[in-house]
Amino acid sequence: ILNVEQSPQSLHVQEGDSTNFTCSFPSSNFYALHWYRWETAKSPEALFVMTLNGDEKKKGRISATLNTKEGYSYLYIKGSQPEDSATYLCAFGPLDSNYQLIWGAGTKLIIKP
Amino acid sequence: DAGITQSPRHKVTETGTPVTLRCHQTENHRYMYWYRQDPGHGLRLIHYSYGVKDTDKGEVSDGYSVSRSKTEDFLLTLESATSSQTSVYFCAISESSGAANTGELFFGEGSRLTVL
Numbered sequence: 001i002l003n004v005e006q007s008p009q010s011l012h013v014q015e016g017d018s019t020n021f022t023c024s025f026p027s028s029n030f031y032a033l034h035w036y037r038w039e040t041a042k043s044p045e046a047l048f049v050m051t052l053n054g055d056e057k058k059k060g061r062i063s064a065t066l067n068t069k070e071g072y073s074y075l076y077i078k079g080s081q082p083e084d085s086a087t088y089l090c091a092f093g094p095l096d097s098n099y100q101l102i103w104g105a106g107t108k109l110i111i112k113p
Numbered sequence: 114d115a116g117i118t119q120s121p122r123h124k125v126t127e128t129g130t131p132v133t134l135r136c137h138q139t140e141n142h143r144y145m146y147w148y149r150q151d152p153g154h155g156l157r158l159i160h161y162s163y164g165v166k167d168t169d170k171g172e173v174s175d176g177y178s179v180s181r182s183k184t185e186d187f188l189l190t191l192e193s194a195t196s197s198q199t200s201v202y203f204c205a206i207s208e209s210s211g212a213a214n215t216g217e218l219f220f221g222e223g224s225r226l227t228v229l
Contacts, residue, residue, distance in 0.1 A: 004155065032215045043203065044156075046217035089155070093214030099144070099163060100171070101214050103155030 002026055004092045006104035013080045014112050020076045021107040023090030027071030032093030034101060035064055035075055039086045047075075047088075077109070085111045116140055119204050119221040127229050132191040134224050136204030138184075144207045144216065145187040146171075147179060149200040150223075156203065162187055163213065194228040201225050 005024040013019045025033065032051050036044040048057040053068040061078045077084055087108045091101040116139030126132055136145060144163055148156040158171030160179040168179050176198060178190045191198055202224045209216030 031212060034217065036218075043220035043222050044218070046219070049215060049217050051215055091156075093212070098212035098214050099161050099169070100158060101156075101218075103157070105153065105155045 002029075002092065002094060002102045004090060004102050004104040006088075006090055006107050008107060009105070010108040010110070012110045012112055015080060015082060017080055018076065018078045019080055019109070020074050021088065021109075023073045023075070023092075023104055025071050025073070025090075025092035025102075026094070027069060029094045029096055030068045030071075030092070031095040031098060032101075033066055033068075033073050034091040034093070035073070036089040036091070037086045038089055038106065044089060075107075080109075080111045082111045082113055085109060117204060117206055117219060117221040119202075119224045121224060122222065123225045125227045125229065126194055128195055129193050132194050132226065132228075134189045134202055134204075134226070136187045136189070136221055138187075138206050140206060140208075140219070141184060142206040142208040142219075143184075144209070144213050145181065146205040146207075146218070147177075147187065147189045148203045148205060149173065150203060151200050159189065159202075161213075191226075194226075196228050199226060199228045 035047040038044040050066040055066040087106040089106045091103045146161045147159040162168045162181040204221040205218040207216035
């Protein structure tokens with residue numbers, strides 16, 4: 001059974017602080033790793049799709065790294081703002097089932113003003 | 114924003130009744146997906162489609178069927194709804210030049226279904 005774990009489950013961060021959280025996935029059978037941001041009462045929106053070991057992607061104050069050999073990805077947010085409050089989801093795409101994405105349960109980030 | 118609309122957005126029904134949820138896209142994307150989202154779980158794939166009339170099962174397909182007769186429409190049917198199918202259902206679309214799971218997903222707004 002493929003399992004994707006995200007930690008922590010929730011996180012409270014002071015406005016202006018930087019933070020990061022983790023997505024762990026099976027290191028074998030890797031094809032793709034996705035990150036999504038999901039604001040309350042909205043739909044998930046894609047942040048990054050990564051496919052190469054060592055990949056680093058950045059969008060504004062948000063960045064992500066990928067280590068496929070050890071099976072983890074980090075999402076970093078620099079200088080957190082209230083609008084960063086959301087649940088951040090990661091999803092693992094296995095090589096042998098290339099239509100599938102296996103989703104983590106998410107990290108809920110709350111930014112305190 | 115990607116043009117994806119789901120209907121109905123909210124529905125309350127009784128156990129044993131059929132229910133159909135519709136996903137409509139205006140992006141001409143090849144891949145379409147139905148997910149359900151329940152507290153404490155990640156999104157779980159019910160069914161997906163990789164083209165007109167081409168569909169396959171996801172990890173939680175029991176009790177659900179789908180149809181895709183046109184590129185733009187992907188229907189999810191619960192033949193006989195049960196209380197365990199109370200959930201929020203999300204449609205998603207994607208396009209990829211490689212494997213389907215390398216294309217970012219664009220999600221609809223969700224359909225909240227309550228089965229009494």
